[in-house]
Each structure stands twice: as structure tokens, then as C-alpha cells.
Amino acid sequence: MYAARRDRLRERCHAAGSAAAVVTRPANVRYLAGAAPQDAVLLLGRRQDLLVCAGPPDDRASPWRPDDTLALHILAEPAGDPAVAAADLAAAQGADALAVEEHHLTVTRHRALASVAPRLRLADLGGAVEQLRVVKDEEEISCLRIGAEIADQALGELLESILVGRTERHLALELERRLVDHGADGPAFATSVATGPNSGKRAHRPTDRRVEEGDFLSVCLGATYRGYRCEIGRTFVIGTSPADWQIELYDLVFAAQRAGREALAPGVAYRDVDRAARQVLDSAGYGEGLVALTGHGVGLEIEEDPQLAPAAMGKLDACVPVTVEPGVHLPGRGGVRIDDTLVVRPEADGGPELLTITTKELLAL
Amino acid sequence: MYAARRDRLRERCHAAGSAAAVVTRPANVRYLAGAAPQDAVLLLGRRQDLLVCAGPPDDRASPWRPDDTLALHILAEPAGDPAVAAADLAAAQGADALAVEEHHLTVTRHRALASVAPRLRLADLGGAVEQLRVVKDEEEISCLRIGAEIADQALGELLESILVGRTERHLALELERRLVDHGADGPAFATSVATGPNSGKRAHRPTDRRVEEGDFLSVCLGATYRGYRCEIGRTFVIGTSPADWQIELYDLVFAAQRAGREALAPGVAYRDVDRAARQVLDSAGYGEGLVALTGHGVGLEIEEDPQLAPAAMGKLDACVPVTVEPGVHLPGRGGVRIDDTLVVRPEADGGPELLTITTKELLAL
Numbered sequence: 130m131y132a133a134r135r136d137r138l139r140e141r142c143h144a145a146g147s148a149a150a151v152v153t154r155p156a157n158v159r160y161l162a163g164a165a166p167q168d169a170v171l172l173l174g175r176r177q178d179l180l181v182c183a184g185p186p187d188d189r190a191s192p193w194r195p196d197d198t199l200a201l202h203i204l205a206e207p208a209g210d211p212a213v214a215a216a217d218l219a220a221a222q223g224a225d226a227l228a229v230e231e232h233h234l235t236v237t238r239h240r241a242l243a244s245v246a247p248r249l250r251l252a253d254l255g256g257a258v259e260q261l262r263v264v265k266d267e268e269e270i271s272c273l274r275i276g277a278e279i280a281d282q283a284l285g286e287l288l289e290s291i292l293v294g295r296t297e298r299h300l301a302l303e304l305e306r307r308l309v310d311h312g313a314d315g316p317a318f319a320t321s322v323a324t325g326p327n328s329g330k331r332a333h334r335p336t337d338r339r340v341e342e343g344d345f346l347s348v349c350l351g352a353t354y355r356g357y358r359c360e361i362g363r364t365f366v367i368g369t370s371p372a373d374w375q376i377e378l379y380d381l382v383f384a385a386q387r388a389g390r391e392a393l394a395p396g397v398a399y400r401d402v403d404r405a406a407r408q409v410l411d412s413a414g415y416g417e418g419l420v421a422l423t424g425h426g427v428g429l430e431i432e433e434d435p436q437l438a439p440a441a442m443g444k445l446d447a448c449v450p451v452t453v454e455p456g457v458h459l460p461g462r463g464g465v466r467i468d469d470t471l472v473v474r475p476e477a478d479g480g481p482e483l484l485t486i487t488t489k490e491l492l493a494l
Numbered sequence: 495m496y497a498a499r500r501d502r503l504r505e506r507c508h509a510a511g512s513a514a515a516v517v518t519r520p521a522n523v524r525y526l527a528g529a530a531p532q533d534a535v536l537l538l539g540r541r542q543d544l545l546v547c548a549g550p551p552d553d554r555a556s557p558w559r560p561d562d563t564l565a566l567h568i569l570a571e572p573a574g575d576p577a578v579a580a581a582d583l584a585a586a587q588g589a590d591a592l593a594v595e596e597h598h599l600t601v602t603r604h605r606a607l608a609s610v611a612p613r614l615r616l617a618d619l620g621g622a623v624e625q626l627r628v629v630k631d632e633e634e635i636s637c638l639r640i641g642a643e644i645a646d647q648a649l650g651e652l653l654e655s656i657l658v659g660r661t662e663r664h665l666a667l668e669l670e671r672r673l674v675d676h677g678a679d680g681p682a683f684a685t686s687v688a689t690g691p692n693s694g695k696r697a698h699r700p701t702d703r704r705v706e707e708g709d710f711l712s713v714c715l716g717a718t719y720r721g722y723r724c725e726i727g728r729t730f731v732i733g734t735s736p737a738d739w740q741i742e743l744y745d746l747v748f749a750a751q752r753a754g755r756e757a758l759a760p761g762v763a764y765r766d767v768d769r770a771a772r773q774v775l776d777s778a779g780y781g782e783g784l785v786a787l788t789g790h791g792v793g794l795e796i797e798e799d800p801q802l803a804p805a806a807m808g809k810l811d812a813c814v815p816v817t818v819e820p821g822v823h824l825p826g827r828g829g830v831r832i833d834d835t836l837v838v839r840p841e842a843d844g845g846p847e848l849l850t851i852t853t854k855e856l857l858a859l
Contacts (some may be wrong), residue, residue, distance in 0.1 A: 207786045208805065231601035236594075238619075239601045255603075298674055305665045421572045441574065 130268070131163045132198040134287040134342035135171075135178055137261055147252045148175045151215045151242070153234040156429040157258035159356060162199060163342040171253050172202075172215040175222040185323050213241050220246040228254035247350050256434070257337060263426060269357060270472055273427065273450050276313065276354035277470055277484035280361045283307035284348065284487055290494055293367060296336035299408050300348070308352045317351030317358030318431045326363060329456050329464020331420050342368040343373060345463040346494070347456075351431065351470075358431040360452050361485035362468025366493045374462075379491045382457055382465040385409035386489070389423055389437070393481040399441035406455045407439070415457045424452040427470055449473045450484070464466040496528045496565040496634070500536075500543055502626055511779060512617045516580045516607070519598040521794040522623035524721060527564060536578040537567075546576040553643070569743035578606045582638050585611040593619035622797070623706035628799050631811050634722060635837055638792065638815050640695040641678065641719035642835055642849035645726045648672035649715065650832045650854055657859055658707060658732060662687040665713070682716030682723035683796045693729060694821050694829020696785050696814070707733040710740060710828040712726045712821075716796065716835075723796040725817050726850035727833025731858045739827075744856045747822055747830040750774035751854070754788055754802070754818035758838050758846040764806035770803070771820045780822045789817040792835055814838045 136160065152158055152171040158180075159165035161173075166186035167450075172179040179202045186201070204214055212234065219227050228241065231253045243251055252427050264272070283304050286322070302319040308316055323333040328345035340346060349362035364382075366375055389406030403423040410419060424437040427450050435443055437451060445451075451473065456466030467489055471480040503526065507515050514837035517523050517536040523545075526538075531551030537544040544567045545551075551566070569579055577599065584592050594607065596618040630638070645646055648669050657665070666685040673681055688698040693710035705711060714727035729747075731740055754771030768788040775784060789802040792815050800808055802816060810816075816838065821831030832854055837847040 208803070228600075231605075234601055236596035236599055236601055238597075238602045240596075252849070299671075302667075302671045302674060306664075309663055309667060438573070 130266075131161060134261060135161050135173055135198070138257060139173055141257050142173065142254070142416055145228065147221040147226040147228040147254075147459050149173060149222065149226070150228040150254050151219065151230075152292075153212050153230050154258070154259055155264070156433075157415045159172075159429055160258060160262055164344070168211055170215050172218055174219060175224045177222065179215065179218060181215045181218070183207050183209065183211055195404070204290065207342075210238060210241060212238055213245050216242040216246045216249060220249050224249060226250040226252055228252045228257075230254050230258075232256065259434055262428055264446050265428060265450060265472075266448070269428065270448065270450065272357035272358050273470065273472070274484050276317065276357055276359040277353040277361065277486075279308055279311040279313045279354060280350055280359060281354040281485060281487045282311045283352070283361065284350065284361065286493070287348070288365070288494060292340045292346065294337050294339050296337045297324055297327070298337060300340070304348070304350050308350065311352075313352035313354055314356070315353050317353045317360060320449070321347075321362075323347045323350040323463075324367075326461055327433075330457035330459075330468050331454075331456060331466065332358070340367055345465065347466050348435040349466065349468055351479045356429050358427055358429070359450075359470040359484060360427060360431060360454070360468055361470065361487060362454055362466045363487055364465040364467060366491060369493055371491060371493055374489065378395070378457060378459075379465050381410065381413050381415075382455060382467055383489060383491075384452055385455040386467040386469070389455060390469065390471060390481060390483075393445065393451065393453070395445055395447045395470060395473060395475050397445050399435045399437050399443050399445065400439055401452075402445070402453070403437045403439055403441065405455065410455060410457060418458070420456070423455050426451050445473045447473055447475055447478075495631075496526060497591065499626060500526050500538055501561070501732060503622060504538055505724075506622050508615065508639070510593065511584055512591040512593040512619075513588075514584040514591070515593040516584065516595075517575055517619070517623060518595050519623070521798075522595070522627070522736070524794055525623060525627055535580050537583055539584060539747065540589045542585060542587070544580070546583070547581045548574065551765050552846055556564065567623045575603060575606060577603055578610050581607040581611045581614060582595050583711050585614050588730065589614060591615040591807060593617045593622075595619050595623075597621065600854050602616050602718070605652075607631060623755055624682045624799055627793055629811050630793060630837075631813070634793065635813065637722035638724050638835065638837070641682065641722055641724040642721060642726065642851075643715040644673055644676040644678045644717040645715055645724060646850060646852045647676050648717070649713065649726065652713070653730070653857070653859060655826065657682055657705045659704050660671040661702045661703060661704050662689055662692070665705070667771065669713070669715050672841050676717075678717035678719055679721070680718050682718045682725060686712075686714040688712045688828075689732075690829050691826055694823035694831050696819075696821060696823075696831065704718050705732055709733075710830065712829070712831050713830065714833055719794070721793070721794050723792055724835040724849060725792060725796065725833055726830045726835065727821075727855075728850060728852055728854070729821055729830040729832060731856060734858055736856060736858055741856065743822060743824075746780075747820060747832055748856075750820040751818055751832040754820060755834065755836060755846060755848075758810065758816065758818070758836060760810055760812045760838060760840050764800045764802050764808050764810065765804055766809070767816075767818070768802045768804055768806065771818065775820060775822060778847070782821070784820070790821050791816050810838045812840055813841075
């Protein structure tokens with residue numbers, strides 16, 4: 130599988146005139162090699178592919194499965210830069226051009242690569258690996274699905290516990306502990322718990338504010354499972370009966386989120402998914418102050434291509450997992466966010482597959 | 495204070511021929527501006543210093559204290575790159591040369607900066623801000639001291655609880671919860687808990703292995719307090735009486751760590767501190783397989799300059815906080831790490847100040 134991914138990348142490199150490439154971005158290395166020990170880089174070589182590491186990889190962190198088509202190269206000097214060593218090895222394999230990830234390499238490292246192999250012409254690999262990563266195979270989707278189940282479980286357990294009087298920070302830490310309890314590698318990103326006036330803020334960092342009766346409580350969390358990261362966000366009301374403004378705002382965000390979900394289909398432009406959700410909020414007068422995107426791809430990173438945003442170019446494919454996460458935050462009052470991870474599927478296969486299945490009814494806790 | 499730091503940097507820039515600089519590395523931005531909202535960059539301008547942000551800064555994440563000498567500039571287009579905007583603003587202020595952090599900027603971003611302001615000559619700021627950050631003021635040291643107290647408390651509480659049968663992951667999560675309970679912003683780095691054969695590995699990632707009688711248990715954790723990160727590592731024995739090999743190995747690592755601590759003084763070469771600790775382990779036959787460094791600076795980042803390593807160039811100054819953290823790991827058996835954060839002080843002031851005061855006696859838990 131990893132060899133097949135590398136072959137697809139190799140074709141692209143050849144087409145662009147480079148016989149070799151060095152991949153440095155960790156998620157890209159992991160995608161192509163099956164493991165990404167710290168600081169490791171992947172050399173897509175002219176004669177052989179090498180995973181170049183500063184030291185022996187830690188098996189526990191990301192298991193290394195030996196593979197005939199990929200050898201491990203450990204630097205003699207642990208303080209060396211594996212990318213520089215890889216450039217040297219590429220030159221030794223007779224490459225004359227080497228594609229590198231200019232969006233990831235710093236200017237300083239790029240210069241070091243150029244000087245170790247002065248005869249090597251450095252080209253830009255651009256986002257070629259990120260593009261390969263957009264459409265997932267069923268094994269990747271299955272990791273996301275398990276991660277989503279774990280996040281659903283952690284969230285479900287939290288809802289059964291007593292919330293009033295507990296701080297945002299503690300609730301976030303408890304959710305992260307539960308993710309690990311249920312088998313996650315760890316949280317997919319910093320868990321966000323927002324209460325009262327903080328609720329509805331995207332990526333709110335938990336504070337010491339305590340949950341109070343009458344609050345909106347918005348929670349966003351995700352599990353990493355075998356490297357794959359998913360995301361779920363829900364908003365609840367604390368107490369027995371939500372206020373009218375809370376019900377209205379919730380229904381509105383729910384309608385926007387549903388519109389976004391229902392727009393997901395192969396061939397639909399990214400911006401049209403964004404517009405479907407955004408116009409619901411816009412027409413209710415909440416167009417100002419909305420965040421720049423309605424959703425994004427997920428996978429080995431929590432934010433990857435595509436972006437579901439007004440200026441995004443491109444169209445959805447089948448087997449692309451994305452979030453749909455509109456929200457409204459009213460300064461001083463709070464707000465609502467609803468966030469799911471879904472996989473784009475053709476209508477013949479039942480349409481978008483919802484991975485995060487926790488209810489989206491407005492629960493009063 | 496922040497203005498004074500920026501003035502020191504400005505002097506360096508002027509001396510190097512640049513009237514303006516853009517600082518992009520987040521810890522450097524925070525050091526010079528007092529806050530580093532996500533993706534914010536600092537323009538050290540010809541006429542005015544600006545903190546350039548993609549959106550309004552989140553006060554809770556890092557409080558923004560208004561300052562006459564530094565204005566906030568929020569991009570009109572939230573998807574824009576603040577560094578590119580800063581280059582544009584520098585040109586508008588009449589700068590002809592702009593120093594940038596080539597060790598942080600990617601090739602792609604550097605090119606975008608060059609193209610937005612083609613008349614601006616881009617120079618390299620190098621590690622100028624990192625160098626300013628090496629020597630800490632007493633306010634910075636006081637943040638580290640509080641962080642160390644928090645880490646000591648969290649560790650002390652863990653030692654009072656029952657450990658046998660609990661997994662590395664759970665112990666690590668509990669330690670992180672306790673850090674936050676005691677007022678940390680969060681953990682300073684991923685807490686490492688290593689049992690039995692895993693013990694003594696540097697930066698071991700916690701697994702599902704459970705603590706057993708007779709195990710070495712090594713723990714490494716740290717608190718972030720107001721952005722400043724410290725580190726403590728200790729090794730314990732589980733059960734009533736440590737085995738002879740455990741006592742011997744512990745005494746050896748303890749002797750190495752003490753030698754490293756005792757070598758800390760203003761004017762001592764970094765490599766000599768490393769050698770002091772390393773030669774104790776070397777002469778006992780553990781020279782092979784040691785990690786590349788004996789310690790490192792701490793501050794706004796958990797690993798910053800200086801490195802206490804065989805090839806490091808430079809000498810310690812007073813008021814430089816560093817870790818001293820030698821260790822030995824015997825594959826299949828486990829090992830010992832002992833790690834303190836200390837501040838280099840002249841002998842007249844009592845010598846190195848130990849921030850992490852948990853006992854280094856070999857405790858049997």
C-alpha cells in the first residue's frame with residue numbers, strides 16, 4: 130500500500146522532471162512510509178526509497194513494518210539533518226533533480242540541501258503529497274470511523290456525569306482521559322469546552338469558568354486512532370428548559386449544519402458546500418463575524434485539504450472525509466457550534482456517511 | 495520590558511544593516527510582544543512596531559496588554575499571511591531592507607514576502623531573538639520557579655497514590671491533570687511515564703504497560719506557567735527493596751547528574767557541563783547508547799539554547815536556566831533518568847539555583 134502511494138508520487142515527480150524527491154512534512158512521510166519517527170524524512174530515490182532518520186525509530190510511537198521497497202537509513206551523526214543526508218543520498222543515486230517540499234522546508238534547511246549537493250537541481254514538490262492524501266482508501270476511513278466512535282463514547286459518558294460547577298478545563302481533561310481509555314492514541318487536537326459567554330467560539334481554549342445553570346455548553350473533541358484524526362462538536366443547554374433565544378439560535382445553526390451536510394456529494398464545489406451552510410446564517414442576519422470556513426478535510430492531520438470556504442477552488446470527490454461545523458457566537462451571550470465528520474459518498478451508496486453519530490437534538494443536561 | 499527587548503533587537507538589526515525585521519517564530523513573537531496570538535507576526539518597523547494578526551487576538555489564550563510602543567494590526571483578509579502583510583507594511587514605512595527568520599520561514603512564504611515587496615532586500619535575522627532569550631530576567635525566572643513548584647506538587651501527589659497495576663498512559667494523564675489543578679497553563683511537553691523495560695528512555699511515550707512490583711518507574715513532566723516551561727524527571731523503584739543492579743545503576747546516574755549540576759557556573763563551556771556528566775557514565779562502560787545531550791535551556795520553549803552537548807559551542811552565563819538530565823537505558827531491563835531544571839548563578843550568589851526540589855534519593859514506592 131505504501132509502495133503504491135510512493136509509485137503514484139513518483140509518477141508525478143517524473144512528469145514534472147524530477148527523478149527523486151525528499152518528503153519532509155511529517156504527515157506526508159507517515160502517509161508514504163507507514164511511519165514517521167521524529168524528524169524522519171523520506172527519500173523517493175532513483176534506485177531505492179529510504180526512510181532517513183536521525184536515530185533508531187521508536188517502535189512504540191509509530192510501529193515500523195519492514196517493507197522490501199523501503200529501507201531504513203540511520204544517520205551516523207545524530208545531530209545531523211536527515212533532509213540534508215537524503216539530498217546527499219539522492220545525489221549518490223545519480224539523481225540530477227530533486228523535488229522538495231518548499232512549503233515545509235525552511236529557507237535555512239533549503240540552503241543546506243543545496244550546498245550539500247551542488248549539482249542537484251532543487252525543484253518544488255508543492256502540495257503533491259497533500260493532494261494524494263485528499264481521497265482516502267477504506268482502511269484510512271475505517272481508522273477515522275473508529276476514532277469517531279471513540280469520540281462519541283467519550284462525549285456520551287461526559288453527558289451522563291454532573292456538569293454544573295465543573296470548570297471548562299476539567300471537563301476538557303476528563304474528555305481527553307476518556308478518549309485514551311477507549312483506545313485513542315490521544316486527542317486529535319486540544320479539546321475545546323466552552324461555557325456560557327464562551328460557548329459557540331471556534332477552538333475556544335478552556336478556562337477556569339465553571340458550568341452554570343442556563344449556560345450553553347459547547348464541546349469540540351476528537352480522537353486520533355492509528356494516526357487518523359476526527360472531530361465532533363455539540364452544544365447543549367444546562368438546566369431543564371432552554372431560553373427562547375437559545376432554542377432559536379440552536380435551530381438556526383442546526384439548519385445551517387444540515388444544509389452543509391446535505392450539500393456533500395461527489396462533484397460539488399467546495400465553495401458550494403460552504404455557501405449552503407453560510408447562507409442559512411447569513412439570511413438570519415449572522416453573516417458578519419462568521420469564521421472563515423464551514424469545514425475542512427481530516428485525516429493524518431486535523432486540518433487538511435479541502436477547505437470548505439468561500440474562496441476555495443475545487444470539487445469534492447467520493448471518499449473524502451470532511452467536517453461540517455458552522456457556528457454562531459454572540460459576544461457576551463455565547464452561542465452554538467455543531468460539528469460532524471462525514472465521508473463524501475455517491476448517492477448510489479447512500480450519500481454522505483456520518484461518522485460522528487451523537488444526537489444533534491438540543492439536549493438540556 | 496517588551497519595548498526594551500525590541501530595542502535590543504533593533505540595535506542588532508541596525509548593526510547588520512536592516513532598518514526593519516519581521517519575527518515569525520511564535521516563541522520569539524511572544525518574547526518581544528508579550529503575546530503571540532495564533533499566526534501573529536511581529537514587525538519591528540522603521541517608524542512603528544506592529545503585531546500583525548490574521549484575526550482579533552483571543553485574550554484568554556495569551557492576554558494582550560496594550561502598549562504605547564506596539565500597535566495591533568489585524569488583516570482585512572483573515573486568510574492572508576500576516577508575514578506577507580508585515581513585509582508590505584515595512585515597505586510602506588520606507589524600509590529598504592528587512593531581516594526575516596530564515597530558520598523559521600518556509601521557502602514558499604519567503605518567496606511570497608519577496609514578491610509582495612520587490613524593492614525590499616530580504617536579509618537573515620538568524621537566531622538573534624533566540625540569543626536574546628538565553629539569559630532570563632528575574633520575572634522570567636520567577637515564572638519558571640512557579641512552574642517547577644507546580645511540577646513538584648503534581649509529582650509528589652502521584653507518589654502518594656497506589657501505582658501498581660496502573661498503566662503508563664493513565665499515570666501520565668493524571669499527572670497532567672494535577673499540573674492544571676495546581677495552576678499550570680498546561681503541561682510543558684508530553685508527560686513521559688516509563689515502567690519496567692521502558693524506564694530510563696528519554697521522551698518515552700506512555701504505553702498501556704502496567705506498573706509491576708520490582709519495576710523501575712521513570713517519570714518526566716513539566717508545567718507551563720505564563721508561557722514558561724520547566725522540566726523534572728525522577729526514577730523510582732516499585733516494591734520494598736530495590737535489586738542490587740537497580741541501586742548500582744541509580745547511584746551511577748545520580749553521580750553523573752550531580753557532576754553535571756556541580757559543573758554549572760557562569761563562564762563554563764556548554765560542552766564541559768556535558769562532559770562532566772557524560773564521563774561518569776562513560777567510565778562505567780555506558781558511553782555507547784547515551785543520548786546526544788545532557789541538558790538544554792528552557793524558557794518559552796521546552797528545548798531552547800544552549801545545548802549541553804559534546805559539540806556545543808559557547809559558555810554559560812548567569813541567569814540561564816538549563817536542565818541536567820543524564821540517563822542510562824539498558825535494552826530489555828530498563829534504566830534510570832534524573833532530570834532537574836536549574837538556573838546558573840555565580841558562586842557568590844550561592845551557585846546554581848535548583849528549581850525542581852523533589853528528592854533525588856532512590857525511593858521505593
